[in-house]
Amino acid sequence: MTETQAWDTYSKQKPERRHTNAAGESTWFNWTQYADHGPGAELLGVDPGASVLDLGCGKGGNLAHITALGARAVGVDVSLAQLKAAEARWSDTGMVLHHTEATRFLAESGEHFDAVFSVFGAAWFTDPAVLLPAIRQRLRPGGVLAFSHRPPIEGCYGCQASYINRSEDEDPLVVKRWDYEPERWEALLTEHGFTVAAARVLPAPPGPRKIGTLLVRAHA
Template identity: 85%
Template sequence: MNGAAVPRTQAWDTYSKQKPERRPVNAAGETTWFNWTQYPDHGPGAEVLGVSPGAAVLDLGCGNLAHLTTLGAHAVGVDVSLAQIKAAGARWSDMGMTLHRTEATRFLEETGASFDSVFSVFGAVWFTDPALLLPAIRRRLRPGGVLAFSQRPPIEGRYGCQASYINRSEDEDPR
């Protein structure tokens, strides 16, 4: 897969189906929360983003938006996977999030919006060519804004889309 190629949604739709169902509450009994890792109730929270009421935040994925709306943020999510978009929309339909099904760099190039925080939790920063993605983020990030991301460790011996290790049938292209 070359740096300019857009990843196919098939791997991300497959990933969505493999993820365990989100728990209804976290260890503190909260119905919305922010996770940076694959481990429940582990790691820092949304404070990393410096979100305040009225802040514009962009999730290059769509897994942590609901919590940011409870903090008063205008939350926008971008994901290539229709399955991910549908899951977020179904679970959090009353939260006032804005969801877009498109590739992250395409969204960043086409939107006129600017953001106080841009983040990615196992999202586009994990699998998109940084030479394309990072300048696009910089153009949309307000002065003093925050870019934060987390991703799983790379898989030894693999180059490119790290999601290529997602379980799939032998005839499915991992990209």
Template identity: 80%
Template sequence: MTKAKAWDAYAKQKPERRPVNAAGEATWFNWTQYADHGPGAEVLGVRPGSAVLELGCGKGGNLAHLATLGVNAVGVDVSLAQIKAAGARWSDTPMTLHRAEATHFLEETGAGFDSVFSVFGAVWFTDPAVLLPAIRRRLRPGGVLAFSQRPPIEGCYGCQASYINRSEDEDPLVVKRWDYEPDRWVELLTEHGFTAATAQVLAAPPGPRKVGTLLVRAHG
């Protein structure tokens, strides 16, 4: 599977989350590409016992934080390397991990979820025309879908190529991602039956980097 191969290559390059954050906490939730920045798990509005699904959980840091809050945490990732790393790092944390492509998992599971989320994850890398209906079918009425990703480059909308670099004598691997302006995400979600959709770009923290984080939220 080409997609899985590309993300396995990415997994090898991506370091694990730090042991503790700036506040000294062993688990935390981060929606952005910047350490110790932005909102946390409250965006999902989950309570102990809520069923939560992460699409593209990677090495599992955000999911592990939700598990420590008493949430029934389920993570899906197409990359075996990512799932193995998540299982090893969070072996003492009660969460369920599946190696699966996000749409396939949603189509095959019989489970319902109070919240579905994705942090620079499968929602960014899957055609929303296919993924949004699949998510909506598994989201319980009133449940929350939330996801974050880099905002689009002006004028570059819809399906884009993302390159995963490898060694100098290997071609980069390519995965597809879907970029839209915040207003278009609100329209797309509404077209697919979600309600109360909001989308905003969170500013980068003070410093040399200026690219913010697109955070999108809606109800099922």
């Protein structure tokens, strides 16, 4: 199975975004795996007219909110199923979608961006030694890179196997992900020319689940 097939399978399992959030808004930005939790798009510092790139945009919910802020929103994903779902729901927003791999898009695109983000997306599932310098080349001076994903399991750092389950009669699909502690992410970003790098684990909201969200942010 190719990586594309793995993410197409994941697309079928991922529930659709609600039509409104707890505040009654039709678009919103969510960095975490929990509904109505954590900071929003203010972390990106997006102004009207800015150009913003989502690496691993999935079904486009966060990207739709970027368009509502008056920015030019560009999304990249390897899963055609994810992109079709984004087009079906958000076709009237003006977002621009590309069916390709993140590092390929960054290498081949001539566009520069004011902000690049990834929510449980390509920043987690791409070798940072390859991805970070590619992002750095596409960010305008002072631009923001921000991404989020689950914190690493203690002692399990670097390239790890991530499993996407299928039916009981089929083996799970496997994709690679890169897990690091906050301090290591800060060091990696600094090594690749980013400044003001900061990473932290945002605690889970009150309730039975205890796994927080690793949130990383830096400037070009």
